[in-house]
Amino acid sequence: MAEIKAGTRLRSAVCDTEVMVVAAPGGGADLTCGGAAMVALGEDPSGGEPAADAAEGTQLGKRYVNEAGDLEVLCTKPGNGSLGAGGQLLAIKEAKPLPSSD
Amino acid sequence: MNLMMLLEMASAGFADRVAVSDGSTSLTYGQLFASAGAAAARLKESGAKHLAILDTSSPAVPVALFASAWAGVPFVPLNYRLTDEELERLTSQISPALLVTDAERAGSLKGLDGIEVVERGEFMGQAASGESLDASSWPMDPDDIAILLFTSGTTGPPKAAVIRHKHLTAYILTTVEFGLAGEEDAQLVSVPPYHIAGMATLCSSIYAGRRIVQLPNFAADEWLRMASGEQVTNAFVVPTMLSRIIDELGVGGVAQVPSLRAVAYGGGKMPLPVIEKAMEAFPNADFTQAYGLTETSSTIAVLGPDDHRSARGSEDPAVRKRLTSVGQPIPTVVVEIRDDEGKVLGPNEHGEIYVSGEQVSGEYLGKGSLLGTDGFFPTRDGGYLDEEGYLFLDGRQDDIIVRGGENMSPGEIEDVLLEHEAVRDVAVVGVPDEQWGEAVAAAVVLHPGAAVEAAALQAFVTERLRSSRSPSTLVFREELPYNETGKLLRRVVREDLRGADS
Numbered sequence: 045m046a047e048i049k050a051g052t053r054l055r056s057a058v059c060d061t062e063v064m065v066v067a068a069p070g071g072g073a074d075l076t077c078g079g080a081a082m083v084a085l086g087e088d089p090s091g092g093e094p095a096a097d098a099a100e101g102t103q104l105g106k107r108y109v110n111e112a113g114d115l116e117v118l119c120t121k122p123g124n125g126s127l128g129a130g131g132q133l134l135a136i137k138e139a140k141p142l143p144s145s146d
Numbered sequence: 147m148n149l150m151m152l153l154e155m156a157s158a159g160f161a162d163r164v165a166v167s168d169g170s171t172s173l174t175y176g177q178l179f180a181s182a183g184a185a186a187a188r189l190k191e192s193g194a195k196h197l198a199i200l201d202t203s204s205p206a207v208p209v210a211l212f213a214s215a216w217a218g219v220p221f222v223p224l225n226y227r228l229t230d231e232e233l234e235r236l237t238s239q240i241s242p243a244l245l246v247t248d249a250e251r252a253g254s255l256k257g258l259d260g261i262e263v264v265e266r267g268e269f270m271g272q273a274a275s276g277e278s279l280d281a282s283s284w285p286m287d288p289d290d291i292a293i294l295l296f297t298s299g300t301t302g303p304p305k306a307a308v309i310r311h312k313h314l315t316a317y318i319l320t321t322v323e324f325g326l327a328g329e330e331d332a333q334l335v336s337v338p339p340y341h342i343a344g345m346a347t348l349c350s351s352i353y354a355g356r357r358i359v360q361l362p363n364f365a366a367d368e369w370l371r372m373a374s375g376e377q378v379t380n381a382f383v384v385p386t387m388l389s390r391i392i393d394e395l396g397v398g399g400v401a402q403v404p405s406l407r408a409v410a411y412g413g414g415k416m417p418l419p420v421i422e423k424a425m426e427a428f429p430n431a432d433f434t435q436a437y438g439l440t441e442t443s444s445t446i447a448v449l450g451p452d453d454h455r456s457a458r459g460s461e462d463p464a465v466r467k468r469l470t471s472v473g474q475p476i477p478t479v480v481v482e483i484r485d486d487e488g489k490v491l492g493p494n495e496h497g498e499i500y501v502s503g504e505q506v507s508g509e510y511l512g513k514g515s516l517l518g519t520d521g522f523f524p525t526r527d528g529g530y531l532d533e534e535g536y537l538f539l540d541g542r543q544d545d546i547i548v549r550g551g552e553n554m555s556p557g558e559i560e561d562v563l564l565e566h567e568a569v570r571d572v573a574v575v576g577v578p579d580e581q582w583g584e585a586v587a588a589a590v591v592l593h594p595g596a597a598v599e600a601a602a603l604q605a606f607v608t609e610r611l612r613s614s615r616s617p618s619t620l621v622f623r624e625e626l627p628y629n630e631t632g633k634l635l636r637r638v639v640r641e642d643l644r645g646a647d648s
Contacts, residue, residue: 050504051147051288051312064151066319104159105324118319120155141323142476143450144333144354144380145410145436146347 045072046081053120054082058092061102061123066116073115077102078125094125102127108134147288147315149215152353153179154282159325160355166205166348168360169372171270173205175352178212183278185213185269189244190279192262196243196294198222199339200233200251202362206266207339208348209273210246211293215311216284220291222306223339227630230254236296236304237261239511288312293345294511295440306511307440309342316504317443318349320478327356334373334381336361341631343413343436346444347382356380366394370401377405384413384632385420389571392423401428412436412445414632415539415557417564417571418470425458437472437537439525441516443505446481447537449473464532470561471536479503481537482522483530493533496555498543499525528555545636547576547584554586554615556636562610563588566603568596573626573639574617587643588617591625621646 048054052065056077062085063075075082078094093099102108104122109115110129116137117127127134153175156165161176173181189197197214199207199222207223214221222240224233226247233255237243241260252265292314294306333351335358337344351358359376361369364387373381383391388411395401409424409431416435425433432451438444449472457469475481482490483497491497500522508523509515517523528540540546540555547554556574563572571591579585590603600620607616627638 053286064147064319105155118324120151121158139323139326141326142321142448143410143432143434144350144356144408145321145412145434145445145448146343146350146382 046074047072048075053085054117055085055087055089055121056094056123056125057081057083057090058094059123059125060121061119061125061127062121063102063108063117063127064120066107066118067114069112069114073110073129075117076128077123079128080125098126098128098133099124100126100133103136107137109137110134147311148284148286148290149292149311149314149349150182150212150284151315152318152349153182153212155324156352156355163329163355164357165352166208166358166360168204168362169376171205173209175355177274178205178208178352180278181209181270181273182212182216183281184276185209185273186216186284187277187279188272189213189217189219192244194219194242194244194262196220196222196240198224198237198240198243198245198261200224200226200228200245200247200255201266201339202226203335203339203344203360204266204362205360206246206270207360208352208358209270211345211348213273215292216279218285218290220294222294222296223345224296225338225340225630226251232304234258239306240294288315295340295342295345297440305513307342307507308509308511309345309440309443309507313443313505313507314346314349316478317346317445318353320504321445321476322350322353324353325355327351327354330377331355331379332357332359332376334359334361334369334376334378336364336369336387337382337384337413338630341413342438342440342444343382343384366390370394370403373401373403373406378403379405380408380410381406382410382412385411385416386414386628386632388416388424389420392420392427395427399427403428404430406431408432408434408451410434410436412438414634415541418561419564421454421469422458425454435472437539439527441506441508441523441525442479442501442503443507445476446479446501446503446505447472447475449536468532468536471532471538473537474535475501475537479506480522481531484524491530493531496528496530496540499527499529499537499539501525542636545575547574547586549576549579549584549586549614550582552614559586559588559607559611559615559617562607563590563603565610566598566606568592568598569603570596571626573634573636575636575640575643577619577640577644579618585619586615586617587619587621587646589621589623589626589639589643591623619643619646
């Protein structure tokens with residue numbers, strides 16, 4: 045399992061998606077986008093297209109979570125692929141913002 | 147992590163939306179991004195290790211904040227009320243630095259060692275036309291310092307609270323939903339840039355996509371005018387501002403600002419009568435109280451609109467009381483109440499408020515961190531949590547009055563005096579006393595036209611609390627001393643009352 049933690053930034057290998065990890069389980073996680081393993085920011089994407097079953101697209105500023113709720117990533121740049129981990133697609137986390145306080 | 151991530155995302159998401167305006171100049175998110183990049187290039191070239199701004203609010207503030215982040219140097223917003231002498235003591239700590247200020251001040255500050263003084267117009271002009279640093283060239287070390295905020299230093303020289311990129315980005319990214327604001331949303335900001343709320347509000351508004359409307363010099367009539375003129379939907383104020391706005395509206399007055407949906411306040415104690423009147427003056431607005439410190443990158447507890455309404459409308463005194471609380475800790479921090487020995491206390495037990503979380507810094511420049519090995523920061527604020535986890539403040543630990551070995555919170559006595567219909571404002575402090583060590587003293591401001599004897603107020607306190615808490619000295623004043631950000635200056639009151647006799 046790849047060691048990732050809050051603050052880790054990754055990019056998709058097959059589209060423009062970039063994320064920042066907000067929370068990660070202790071044992072790490074293997075994040076994918078468009079079905080392909082995500083790579084470190086700054087690494088050249090391998091090229092190619094998102095797999096047909098992982099091409100819903102990501103949205104800027106949305107958070108994505110796994111079912112267990114212990115993996116959360118923030119999409120800092122949108123792309124065509126879908127985020128996944130552990131063989132499952134991540135879902136958009138429901139926004140429950142605090143009342144604006146600043 | 148870098149604050150630039152917030153602006154980069156905003157610029158990518160809604161480049162053409164207006165990000166900030168002060169009534170005369172405005173910048174879209176795209177323009178703010180480009181200006182930050184150009185100012186960052188200038189910063190890098192200058193060799194400055196800090197970017198300081200000594201000015202009232204204007205679009206130059208967010209440009210300077212993000213330019214600093216982009217160039218990888220700390221941003222230092224300074225209090226424009228500082229004298230040249232006070233300023234020199236601070237700038238010597240941040241030299242070499244670029245200092246942006248208004249034309250008049252730029253003239254008088256030429257001689258500061260290691261400080262390149264730049265006039266605001268020139269700074270913005272270069273930022274608008276200059277070439278930007280490469281996008282995404284900002285450093286990403288989360289431990290880099292983002293902002294230095296010099297505290298008012300009521301005891302000893304001012305010290306700079308250190309806010310690192312990781313603290314502020316953690317706070318914004320976990321409490322604000324990206325781009326949730328609509329095109330018509332606008333936040334009226336009247337707190338100065340050298341206040342942590344001033345910094346936090348810029349960052350959260352930018353990340354939410356909410357246009358910032360800056361009111362550089364607060365005046366209640368101007369605030370009301372700007373709020374309706376700019377069709378403001380949100381506003382952040384400190385309690386003294388809200389108090390003046392209510393005065394401006396007059397007794398029973400209702401504000402004519404139909405666009406205003408949400409008012410947030412913090413930065414000082416909110417007297418119960420003021421928030422109650424405010425809820426009547428702005429019947430359609432949601433009120434939110436935010437409690438936080440410079441050292442915690444602003445908000446750590448929130449009393450939301452639902453809490454305000456249910457407290458106000460409740461028959462249950464325990465629920466009503468919550469209107470005097472600062473709400474519940476936000477989900478990303480842990481708050482504990484500890485006694486003098488550091489033992490964690492239970493509900494309704496009074497002690498010192500400790501807090502931990504990613505947004506908590508607790509560090510001062512050159513003085514290290516006050517964070518304990520367990521990651522908890524001692525706030526020096528006294529308080530307690532009720533059974534439902536609502537946090538109540540007892541006031542600064544330093545302000546606790548010790549009379550005959552008994553600890554008393556000035557806030558408790560102030561709250562009681564405020565219940566008297568003649569009393570508009572009050573400060574309770576301890577003054578030296580031969581018999582008791584300290585005696586309770588009060589400075590009271592009455593409502594215009596009201597009259598009451600000191601003895602009547604002393605009896606009022608005795609009836610509701612007990613005789614030991616009744617101020618042995620009680621004097622009347624026209625007004626109490628507050629600083630620019632609405633903080634009551636207790637040491638000034640203490641000085642005043644030391645020699646006074648009632």
